[in-house]
Amino acid sequence: MKKIKTAIIGPGNIGQDLMIKMSRSPYLELACVIGIVESQGMQRARAMGADASIEGVDYLASKHPDVQIVFDATSAKAHEAASPKLQQAGFFCLDLTPAAIGPYCVPAVNLDKSMLDLPEVNMVTCAGQATTPIVAAINGVADVYYAETISSLGSKSAGPGTRANIDEFTVTTRNALMKIGGAENAKAIIILNPAEPPIYMSNTIYTRVRKVDLPAIRAAVEEMGERIRKYVPGYRFKMQPILKDNNDDIIMTIVEVEGLGDYLPVYAGNLDIINTAAIETAEAKARKLLGEQA
Amino acid sequence: MNTITLTDTTMRDGSHSVRHQFTETEAALLARAMDEAGIDIIEIGHGDGLTGSSCNYGFSAFSDAQLVRAAARVVRRARIAVLLLPGIGTAEDLREIQDAGASVVRVATHVTEADISAQHIAEARKMGLFVVGFLMMAHRAPADRVLEEAKKMESYGANVVYVTDSAGALLPDGVRERVSLMRENLSVPVGFHSHDNLGLAIGNSLAAIESGASYIDGSLGGLGAGAGNTPTETLVAVLNRAGIPVMADLFKTIDASTKVLGPILQRHGAGIAPLEDPLLLGYTGVYSSFMLHSKRAATRFGVDYRDIILELGRLEAVGGQEDWIYEIAERMSK
Numbered sequence: 001m002k003k004i005k006t007a008i009i010g011p012g013n014i015g016q017d018l019m020i021k022m023s024r025s026p027y028l029e030l031a032c033v034i035g036i037v038e039s040q041g042m043q044r045a046r047a048m049g050a051d052a053s054i055e056g057v058d059y060l061a062s063k064h065p066d067v068q069i070v071f072d073a074t075s076a077k078a079h080e081a082a083s084p085k086l087q088q089a090g091f092f093c094l095d096l097t098p099a100a101i102g103p104y105c106v107p108a109v110n111l112d113k114s115m116l117d118l119p120e121v122n123m124v125t126c127a128g129q130a131t132t133p134i135v136a137a138i139n140g141v142a143d144v145y146y147a148e149t150i151s152s153l154g155s156k157s158a159g160p161g162t163r164a165n166i167d168e169f170t171v172t173t174r175n176a177l178m179k180i181g182g183a184e185n186a187k188a189i190i191i192l193n194p195a196e197p198p199i200y201m202s203n204t205i206y207t208r209v210r211k212v213d214l215p216a217i218r219a220a221v222e223e224m225g226e227r228i229r230k231y232v233p234g235y236r237f238k239m240q241p242i243l244k245d246n247n248d249d250i251i252m253t254i255v256e257v258e259g260l261g262d263y264l265p266v267y268a269g270n271l272d273i274i275n276t277a278a279i280e281t282a283e284a285k286a287r288k289l290l291g292e293q294a
Numbered sequence: 295m296n297t298i299t300l301t302d303t304t305m306r307d308g309s310h311s312v313r314h315q316f317t318e319t320e321a322a323l324l325a326r327a328m329d330e331a332g333i334d335i336i337e338i339g340h341g342d343g344l345t346g347s348s349c350n351y352g353f354s355a356f357s358d359a360q361l362v363r364a365a366a367r368v369v370r371r372a373r374i375a376v377l378l379l380p381g382i383g384t385a386e387d388l389r390e391i392q393d394a395g396a397s398v399v400r401v402a403t404h405v406t407e408a409d410i411s412a413q414h415i416a417e418a419r420k421m422g423l424f425v426v427g428f429l430m431m432a433h434r435a436p437a438d439r440v441l442e443e444a445k446k447m448e449s450y451g452a453n454v455v456y457v458t459d460s461a462g463a464l465l466p467d468g469v470r471e472r473v474s475l476m477r478e479n480l481s482v483p484v485g486f487h488s489h490d491n492l493g494l495a496i497g498n499s500l501a502a503i504e505s506g507a508s509y510i511d512g513s514l515g516g517l518g519a520g521a522g523n524t525p526t527e528t529l530v531a532v533l534n535r536a537g538i539p540v541m542a543d544l545f546k547t548i549d550a551s552t553k554v555l556g557p558i559l560q561r562h563g564a565g566i567a568p569l570e571d572p573l574l575l576g577y578t579g580v581y582s583s584f585m586l587h588s589k590r591a592a593t594r595f596g597v598d599y600r601d602i603i604l605e606l607g608r609l610e611a612v613g614g615q616e617d618w619i620y621e622i623a624e625r626m627s628k
Contacts, residue, residue, distance in 0.1 A: 143451045155407060167384040167411045187348055190381040194406045194434075206349035251351050 003029035004286040005067045005198065007091075009082065010034070011041025011052070012072035012160040014096055015265035017271045019044060020072055022278050025285035028279070034063045034180050057082045058196070061089035066291060069282050072096060075161040076168040083120065087218050092285050093120035094278045098165055098172035100124070106180050107280045108133040108227045116285045125169050126270035127151035127190060128176040129277045130203045130235070130257055137180025137224035138251060141216040142209035147183035149173065152191045154198030157268035183207070201257040201269035208249050216249060216265065217241045225255075231280045232273050234258030234266070295438030296537040299509045301335040301527050302328055303487075305361065308517035309463060310341040312562040314354040318364035320558045321356075324514075325365035327550035329372040332542040335398055337375040338362050341519065343402065344376055344383030344391060345421055359394040366395025371441050372594070373397045373424070373490055380410045385417040390490045392421055401447075402428035402458070405435045408443035415450035426485065426509070427452035433463040435472045442453035444476050444484075454483045459498065460519055462491030466501040477506030483511030496532055503538060514551035517559070525569050527551050531577040544577070545600070574600060578607030587616050591623035601626060 004027055008015045011033050019041075033045035033052040045052040053059045060067065063143050070091040072079045079099040086093045097104055102120035105111060106129055115121055124132065131149040138144055153162075162169065173188035193199050204237075209217070218241050221252035228235045257269025264271055305324055309316055316324075321338060328336050339358035340346035346428060347354040366374050369407035376391050388399060395457065399418045402410045408413075408429065418425045427447030430523035434438055444455040444594045457472045464472075476484045488495040488511065499510050512526030533540045548570050559565050571585050580603050588606070592599035605622050 074501060077376065146349075152352050160409070162411045163407075164412060166380045167413060170381065171386075189348070189350065192381070192404065192407045192410065194404065204350070208349070240324070244349065252349075 002025065002290060003027055004032060004069055004289055005029055005031040006069040006071065007034065007067045008045075008063060008071045008073060009057065009060070010072065010161070011045060012073065012079070012161055013157065014161075014271055014275060015071070016041045016044055016277065017275050018073065019048060023095060025279060025283060026111070027071070027290065028276050028284045031067050031177060032060055035251060038232050041049045048177055050127075052179050052250045057085045060249055061085060066270055068092060069094065069285060071282070073161075073277055076165050087119045087258070092116070094282055095122045096274055096278055097119055097161070098125055098168035100175070102174045104128070104180050105277070106176070107231060107277050108224060109136045109180050109282055111284060113288070116288050121281065123274050123278050124176045124180070125173045126153075126201070126274040127169070127188060128173045128180070128201060129273045130201070130255060130270075131173070131205050132176050132180040133224050134221055134227055134253055134255065135177055135183055135207055137220040138155040138209065138217050139182035139293045140221045142207070142211045142213055142251070144181065144183045144207045144209050145185065146187040146208040147177045147186040147215040148189070149177065149189065150189045150211060152193050153270050154201070154267050155192045155194035156198050157201070157264055157270050158192055188251050198265070198267040200267045201273070203252045203255050203257070205255070206244065207251045209251055210249070212243070212249055214241065214243065214251075221253060231276045232257065234260070234272065255277065260275065296508050297536055297541060298503065298533060299334045300526065300529070300540060300542055301485075301509065301511045302333045302373065302513060303342055303511055303523060304513040304517050305335040305365070306339050307341060307498040307523050308513045308518060308613060309339070309354075309516050310519040311522075311564050312559070313350050314340050314347065315562060316355065316361060318356055318360055320552045321361040321364040322368050323554055323558070324550070325372070325374075326368040327546075331370055331546035331550050333547070334541055335373050335375050336365060336369065337400065338365050338396075342382060344387045346379070347470045349493060362391055362396050363394040374424070375400055377402055377428070378395075378414055378617040379403070380414050380526045384412045384615040388418055388421060388423065391434050394612055396417060396423070398424045398426065400428045400456070401452070402430050402471050405432050405440055405443060408418040408446040408486045411447060412450045415447060415452050419451040425452050427455040428458050428487070429456060430458045430460045432457045432459055432472060433461060433468060440472045441475045441479055444480060446613070448480050448482050452482060454485050455480060456485035456487055456509065457502065457507075458487040459489060462489030462495065464498060464594060465492075465494065467497055469498045470505045471582040473502045473505035473507050483508045485511070487511040489518065491523065493521075496528055500532065500536065503537040504608045515549075515554065516567055517566050522566070526538045528569055528573045531573045540578040548573075574603050578603055581611065581613045583613075584611070584616065584619060585620045588623075591619045595623040595627035597623055
């Protein structure tokens with residue numbers, strides 16, 4: 001079957017994990033990787049049969065006109081600089097940085113056909129992919145007026161890009177808790193924990209709700225969990241929604257994400273949840289493109 | 295020896311003890327008392343730093359900016375500091391807080407994660423703030439790793455880097471090892487923040503100073519998370535006794551603790567261990583059982599018991615000479 005050619009910018013933790021995941025896709029074929037220096041990630045790309053260059057987005061646009069989907073896994077600043085060129089070249093871009101130029105895309109909540117016609121969409125953050133669906137599910141039945149998330153990542157799973165962008169990470173996640181989750185106000189917190197062996201990605205989601213209907217909340221959250229597990233099998237509840245304190249309106253839910261262990265070991269569920277969301281979106285786009293060509 | 299720069303964190307680390315419910319009025323009262331006592335830097339805000347007010351850490355009664363503004367209005371000499379934990383607060387949050395009157399920011403990360411503070415330290419410096427790098431849970435990493443992380447903070451622009459014993463778990467040797475390695479290899483001053491969980495806050499602070507630290511944290515009455523921080527008033531007494539220069543005045547610091555903080559804590563249903571009496575005994579080197587006798591005599595003759603203790607120290611009374619107490623009190627009352 002014909003596949004859609006893709007490129008990855010930024011062969012770091014996220015980029016290399018994407019390479020491995022993409023190699024299993026029936027719709028996507030990695031054609032080119034753009035880095036800033038020769039690195040392990042560049043070698044991995046070549047070993048997988050892709051072109052790899054340190055000559056930037058211009059190289060990608062001029063040498064690979066047949067590429068249709070680009071994953072940007074650099075940093076917010078780098079994506080801001082690259083975005084106009086990528087759009088000009090006509091790529092469909094999946095932005096995995098917190099730059100958030102395009103609209104937020106969380107497949108379990110809002111991936112629809114109109115989104116696939118845009119020049120770029122933003123994959124929020126790993127924390128956003130893990131938490132906004134739960135807030136959206138609770139908001140659907142209980143009217144969330146405040147959402148707060150604490151995402152704990154193993155230190156080894158947070159690369160230099162994430163570390164240089166902590167503020168963009170928390171701000172983008174917070175904005176998505178409101179835009180995708182439907183909360184009126186929100187706060188996002190990220191914690192890096194260097195414990196050995198590394199901790200699994202863990203997300204605590206507090207929602208303050210106007211309708212404290214715990215059975216309805218649990219059912220909605222469970223259903224959303226099922227939907228997410230279709231593309232992130234290791235997404236599970238460490239704590240089902242409970243009232244934080246009796247006679248209060250704070251609902252507390254904890255989810256843990258176990259990855260597939262592709263590039264980093266299984267503790268790095270944060271890589272998996274944003275990357276599988278990106279692949280899910282890219283495949284939807286690829287199916288659409290293939291349909292158009294057929 | 296260089297003068298020690300004292301940072302009092304009663305209104306930040308101590309805010310844990312009142313569930314972050316300090317009011318603007320209380321912030322102003324405490325800030326004025328600390329400023330008059332000669333405290334160099336007064337840290338204010340939610341215990342978990344800027345925008346720490348949350349479901350996870352507890353909601354504050356007043357915003358960080360409100361408390362900073364209330365304190366900044368009344369201080370004349372002291373600088374106002376806030377804490378920023380990257381991942382909880384953002385560099386953007388510093389603008390409002392600088393407008394409110396803060397001139398120092400302490401940027402805190404877990405001891406192995408300094409690289410998440412680069413943007414905040416650089417941005418704060420660009421804004422003209424004095425920036426303290428705060429390496430928390432310093433017991434979790436060996437000295438060479440602490441140094442590596444401290445160097446990162448220095449390279450981002452930190453004016454001071456702290457060894458922060460958040461769990462009160464370091465022993466004096468561990469403090470010496472970390473502080474002296476940083477002192478030898480950094481060009482910026484080194485600080486030390488302690489918790490008294492093993493009863494070592496004062497001892498560890500001294501060990502830090504002996505190893506070259508020149509920024510030390512305390513809180514009035516030791517108010518703070520766990521067993522509390524290094525009690526500022528005891529610290530001042532000890533520094534005076536050790537001949538280590540410090541700006542703060544001992545009796546005014548004691549007054550800030552007992553006369554200002556004490557009643558405030560009562561209103562919050564919290565309290566601190568009474569430190570004034572024991573620290574006076576240690577400070578003056580007076581026989582411990584003289585304290586209660588001196589208090590009774592002070593009441594009987596209407597004098598300040600602290601003056602009796604000071605006089606007993608000056609006269610070098612020895613154990614057994616409780617009779618001198620009445621004689622001193624009677625003489626003072628004339």
